[in-house]
Amino acid sequence: MTLTFAASKYAPAPAAAKPSTSRKLRRTLTGWAFAGPATLIVVGLSLFPAVWAFFISRTKWNGIAQPTDIGWANYERLAQDPDLAAAAQHTLVLTVLFVPGSIVLGLLLAIALNQRIRLIGFYRTCIFVPYVASAAATGILAGYVFNPQFGLANDVLRRAGLPAQQFLESPRQALVVVCIVALWGEVGFTSVVYLAALQDVPKELIEAATVDGAGKWRVLRSVTLPQLRPVTLFATVWQTITALQLFDLIYTTTRGGPMNSTQTVVYYVYELAFQTRRLGYGAAVAYILFAVTLLLTALVIWRSRRSGEEAF
Amino acid sequence: MRRKVLPFSAWHLVLMPVSLIFVLPLVHMVLASFMTKAELNRFPPRFIPDGLHLDGYRRLFSESHILLWLGNTVLVAAVSVVAHLVLCSAAGYGFARLKFAGRGVAFAAVLATVMIPIQLLMIPTYLMFARLGIVDTLAAAFVPWLASAFGIFLMRQFFLSLPVELEEAARIDGCGVLRTFVSIVLPLARPALATLAVFTLLSSWNDLLWPLVAISDDHKYTLQVGLASFQGMRRTEWSQLMAGNVVATLPLVVAFLVAQKRFVATMTMTGLKG
Numbered sequence: 067m068t069l070t071f072a073a074s075k076y077a078p079a080p081a082a083a084k085p086s087t088s089r090k091l092r093r094t095l096t097g098w099a100f101a102g103p104a105t106l107i108v109v110g111l112s113l114f115p116a117v118w119a120f121f122i123s124r125t126k127w128n129g130i131a132q133p134t135d136i137g138w139a140n141y142e143r144l145a146q147d148p149d150l151a152a153a154a155q156h157t158l159v160l161t162v163l164f165v166p167g168s169i170v171l172g173l174l175l176a177i178a179l180n181q182r183i184r185l186i187g188f189y190r191t192c193i194f195v196p197y198v199a200s201a202a203a204t205g206i207l208a209g210y211v212f213n214p215q216f217g218l219a220n221d222v223l224r225r226a227g228l229p230a231q232q233f234l235e236s237p238r239q240a241l242v243v244v245c246i247v248a249l250w251g252e253v254g255f256t257s258v259v260y261l262a263a264l265q266d267v268p269k270e271l272i273e274a275a276t277v278d279g280a281g282k283w284r285v286l287r288s289v290t291l292p293q294l295r296p297v298t299l300f301a302t303v304w305q306t307i308t309a310l311q312l313f314d315l316i317y318t319t320t321r322g323g324p325m326n327s328t329q330t331v332v333y334y335v336y337e338l339a340f341q342t343r344r345l346g347y348g349a350a351v352a353y354i355l356f357a358v359t360l361l362l363t364a365l366v367i368w369r370s371r372r373s374g375e376e377a378f
Numbered sequence: 379m380r381r382k383v384l385p386f387s388a389w390h391l392v393l394m395p396v397s398l399i400f401v402l403p404l405v406h407m408v409l410a411s412f413m414t415k416a417e418l419n420r421f422p423p424r425f426i427p428d429g430l431h432l433d434g435y436r437r438l439f440s441e442s443h444i445l446l447w448l449g450n451t452v453l454v455a456a457v458s459v460v461a462h463l464v465l466c467s468a469a470g471y472g473f474a475r476l477k478f479a480g481r482g483v484a485f486a487a488v489l490a491t492v493m494i495p496i497q498l499l500m501i502p503t504y505l506m507f508a509r510l511g512i513v514d515t516l517a518a519a520f521v522p523w524l525a526s527a528f529g530i531f532l533m534r535q536f537f538l539s540l541p542v543e544l545e546e547a548a549r550i551d552g553c554g555v556l557r558t559f560v561s562i563v564l565p566l567a568r569p570a571l572a573t574l575a576v577f578t579l580l581s582s583w584n585d586l587l588w589p590l591v592a593i594s595d596d597h598k599y600t601l602q603v604g605l606a607s608f609q610g611m612r613r614t615e616w617s618q619l620m621a622g623n624v625v626a627t628l629p630l631v632v633a634f635l636v637a638q639k640r641f642v643a644t645m646t647m648t649g650l651k652g
Binding site for chain 1: 389392394396397398399404407410418423465469473476478479480484485494499505506529555583586619620622623626630631635
């Protein structure tokens with residue numbers, strides 16, 4: 067389809083055509099033959115459905131019968147939906163715990179992993195392995211480790227002389243436990259990214275600072291950390307997207323429970339669409355979250371542009 | 379010249395316990411898969427099983443379609459990786475080196491898709507799959523992974539970093555665009571292709587959401603959906619669940635240990651050029 071479109075645009079050769087017209091047409095066809103298929107798949111699987119989702123969000127639809135157009139009614143309902151407010155709050159808590167956690171832990175681990183000591187390869191492997199395991203498997207494993215009756219976590223608490231906890235079965239603890247498990251699985255990523263960035267910090271800079279009399283701590287604070295800023299910005303955006311879209315882990319640990327205490331916006335949309343089959347309302351919820359994240363991302367990028375970073 | 383043996387460092391006191399936190403749960407998972415039900419339902423929990431009990435595996439294999447799911451996952455991952463390599467490297471080359479009408483718009487559209495979150499796509503994609511007639515087929519699991527904006531971008535950046543002289547020389551010698559691409563450029567792109575393959579393998583193997591949404595026939599499940607549904611039915615059968623986890627995780631962990639450098643390079647590349 068793309069090919070014929072591109073061709074027809076150039077097919078009627080103007081009378082005063084330069085001799086290069088047919089070559090130009092061939093170049094365009096060749097270009098689209100290379101770039102077209104992947105572009106068509108990527109755009110067809112995201113931009114097109116994203117536009118479609120907007121039309122769905124203005125209907126009442128169970129996915130089987132004919133959808134009825136109800137205008138903005140879904141969006142009006144959003145404001146008074148206590149479940150959505152709770153889901154948004156859970157998403158926010160998760161993001162606020164997860165993003166700084168993975169940045170700070172990732173940086174600290176990277177500094178430790180950047181030392182030239184024995185076994186360093188072994189340590190690097192250990193910290194990265196959980197990242198390879200799927201979120202689904204990690205979630206099932208977490209259900210076992212944090213099992214209130216037989217789990218390893220309560221055994222550790224018992225040895226430390228602390229009382230046993232309900233963890234994933236407690237509405238007050240479940241979200242924090244999910245966040246800890248997510249950090250366990252994802253922090254390998256930020257550490258490796260930071261490790262690579264640390265190894266790219268020019269040696270001359272560090273030597274110069276040392277010659278000028280800066281101690282190790284001072285070098286880290288005044289030389290290394292400023293050099294890491296673009297990576298930090300990238301990692302922050304990447305991990306924010308990860309936190310906002312966290313689904314697999316919640317599905318295999320709590321399925322949104324207990325008492326909806328781990329129901330995030332993504333999970334809420336999933337439930338609306340595929341459990342209670344309210345497709346129109348689900349699409350409206352998804353659209354609102356999209357608008358909010360777009361605004362936040364724009365804000366982060368705008369602020370970083372202003373302070374002169376170039377990570378994007 | 380041999381380096382001197384490094385002296386003991388205080389960093390070990392930090393790194394040793396931290397590494398254990400990351401790796402012990404996985405060891406625990408493997409060991410628990412060899413325990414009997416009585417051993418598992420005991421507090422305080424045992425870490426080392428008192429023998430290699432295969433009960434969990436035996437029942438996992440007889441009561442679920444785990445081998446079928448493993449086969450489905452291998453197929454989905456293989457199709458995704460091959461399609462990704464072919465389509466994204468071609469598109470990346472097109473965007474990096476070929477000049478054609480609509481290139482700027484097309485590339486901008488590809489980049490813009492990164493902003494669209496998964497929850498927005500869930501509903502319309504499912505409906506689209508339904509119209510295409512691929513709900514309840516393995517295609518629903520691999521179609522979302524045939525190509526990606528990330529892959530196109532990664533390959534484009536890589537091709538841009540190659541010196542253009544080699545390609546020009548090939549063109550002067552009479553090679554067509556396709557010939558130049560296949561026999562000159564692609565062999566140079568091995569590191570980027572390996573990175574892309576690793577990334578696609580991880581994402582498609584570990585994906586839960588798309589197959590969960592689009593596949594309800596348990597013969598068509600991938601490992602992740604299979605595990606999740608098995609978990610839904612047998613919440614307390616820990617030896618079977620841990621055995622399932624081992625089957626689903628082990629192939630990737632082994633692949634990781636074998637090709638560790640490549641995995642880490644992948645993450646680094648995503649980080650620095652993403």
